[in-house]
Amino acid sequence: MAKPKIRFVCQSCGYVTAKWLGKCPECGQWDSFVEEMDVPERPGQSYLPVGETAKPKPLHQVAEQSLSRLQTGIREFDRVLGGGIVPGSLVLLGGDPGIGKSTMLLDAGMKFSRNNIKVLYVSGEESEAQTAMRARRLGSSGENLLVMTATDLNIILLQAQEVQPALLVIDSIQTMYNSELPTAAGSVGQVRECTAKLLRFAKNSGIAVLIIGHVTKDGNIAGPRLLEHMVDVVLQFEGDRSYSFRVLRALKNRFGSTNESGIFSMEASGLQEISNPAGLFLEERSNDASGSVVCACLEGNRPILVEVQALVAKTPYGMPRRTAVGFDYNRVTMLLAILERRLGMDFGAYDAYVNVVGGMRVTEPAADLAVAAALVSSYRNRPIPHGVLVMGEVGLTGEVRRIASPERRIKDAMNLGFKRFVLPMGKLSLDEPCNGIVQVKTLEEALDKVFA
Incomplete structure (x- = not known):
């Protein structure tokens, strides 16, 4: 039996080398190389939705579809998204630890459930009891909000196919792993493959997927840069933890403008919208x-x-x-x-x-x-x-x-x-x-x- 090959991958930019290096020659980060198993790509592996036609056609023959967005109930959040969440879209939300990313998405899920929209909230960082504790602090939710604690992406997608929610929330992408890859959760390869799998799932099923991403000490979203290119919307949640004000910006939006921003205030009952922040x-x-x-x-x-x-x-x-x-x-x-x-x-x-x-x-x-x-x-x-x-x-x-x-x-x-x-x-x-x-x-x- 052939011995599996070992490679070293930079966890900042994804640069691959056959031996360990102290400094990445691509991005300049120190001590960022991690040992991984070299897994060859499977034949026919693609990040595109299954069954997508590859035949070109004239632009005027392409049928224009009207986007029916899902209103989250958080006006500032909907403003940044361009009017709501598009079904089948993949949205990435990044921000510093403790800034309020999980609170915002859990609040959005609770508002969806009160409008009879089914939501599956999957946390790889908190237990179901911890999620329920935060939900009680935010208010009441309907019966359509389902919570789950898991990190195996294959199990999560099987449950999502069975439940058929309108929205799937992943908290966070760095804690998820694909059992087909013999690497640790949070590595560059795992983040890339898990995001690609979620992208194919969202496009094929029409279920909107919101994923939370960790950030590095420089403020960039952890993982390969390819991650931001794969998703449809990239949101950045910013703010000084010494103050209660938070700003939500869209760095990328395939369904709307990137010039909008949402202003929030962190209160004891969670994030509160500030509709008129002028003064x-x-x-x-x-x-x-x-x-x-x-x-x-x-x-x-x-x-x-x-x-x-x-x-x-x-x-x-x-x-x-x-x-x-x-x-x-x-x-x-x-x-x-x-x-x-x-x-x-x-x-x-x-x-x-x-x-x-x-x-x-x-x-x-x-x-x-x-x-x-x-x-x-x-x-x-x-x-x-x-x-x-x-x-x-x-x-x-x-x-x-x-x-x-x-x-x-x-x-x-x-x-x-x-x-x-x-x-x-x-x-x-x-x-x-x-x-x-x-x-x-x-x-x-x-x-x-x-x-x-």
């Missing part, structure tokens, strides 16, 4: 403090008003310190250099600290002008007048550049009582006239208008 982070803002300014940032397609704070203090050391929380550190240093070069301010003897209040992380360049205004306000110790909204991208030459969707930002800010808006020059199409709009071209002009 969520302005509840405790002081009106007469220097170094504080409000900016309107887009979270998907939804404007959220956030408070940007800055503190400029004389340094007791020879080397000034720059710190940014919730904002890109490199953009802070760039804005300080622009203020020094274009406006003649000297930050060489001052520490500079920038913070986005509430645990939010702002990534779009539209917050550049607000950060610069907050730094100048703290540097001059002059508070920015109340009711002023600042937004715009700052270029290296000191110009203020256009931003996306200024009308939606202004509309939401007007509803919260803001009267004056400093933004880049450009054409605006507002439904209601506004006399407080100030359009600027340069950073120097913008700061003059902000403190006017």
Whole structure:
């Protein structure tokens, strides 16, 4: 009998080598190679649904099918999915440990069951008693929610074929294993093969499958990159565990837009939706403090008003310190250099600290002008007048550049009582006239208008 071959597989990217290596030459990860059995692929193995025709046909002859989505009952979740879950789709939800992934999907399953939609919730990490304990905390469920504790994917799919639910939830894909592969659960090969098997099952049966995926310390979904290409929808659940707010984003969506986002709050009774998050982070803002300014940032397609704070203090050391929380550190240093070069301010003897209040992380360049205004306000110790909204991208030459969707930002800010808006020059199409709009071209002009 031939001795089975041994290979070493990187658990970060799936790179395969015949001998162990300390560092992966493909992705650069250290100590990521795990010994596995080299199992040859079976003849005819395919990740495509069984019975799929391979004959080409003209595009105009392809029958267009209308998608009948399943409403989860969680409006923010449905918004990110594009209106609900498509039958036969494969959805991957990733996020940090304890962020609320299992809570969200269990809550969705309970709402489905109350609408007489059968759901099979399979957990490989918790016992059935633990799942029931969490369900009681979330509320009541109907008789159509079935729970099961298992890790063998073949047994799970057999039960799913017998029960015939409308939705199958797998928590999580890293705990599942395919008995046909002689490798440990959670390895690159097992994650890939289990996901491929779930994909074929979803397409052939028409049952929607939601799988939870663990993430690495870098925030990426654990397993091979092929995992994200195989599924129909990739959702990312983010948030700072020091705060109660959570953001659900769609990184990939074959059935809808990836520009939508859902905002949640973690409460004692589970995740609660926040349908209007525009002024969520302005509840405790002081009106007469220097170094504080409000900016309107887009979270998907939804404007959220956030408070940007800055503190400029004389340094007791020879080397000034720059710190940014919730904002890109490199953009802070760039804005300080622009203020020094274009406006003649000297930050060489001052520490500079920038913070986005509430645990939010702002990534779009539209917050550049607000950060610069907050730094100048703290540097001059002059508070920015109340009711002023600042937004715009700052270029290296000191110009203020256009931003996306200024009308939606202004509309939401007007509803919260803001009267004056400093933004880049450009054409605006507002439904209601506004006399407080100030359009600027340069950073120097913008700061003059902000403190006017």
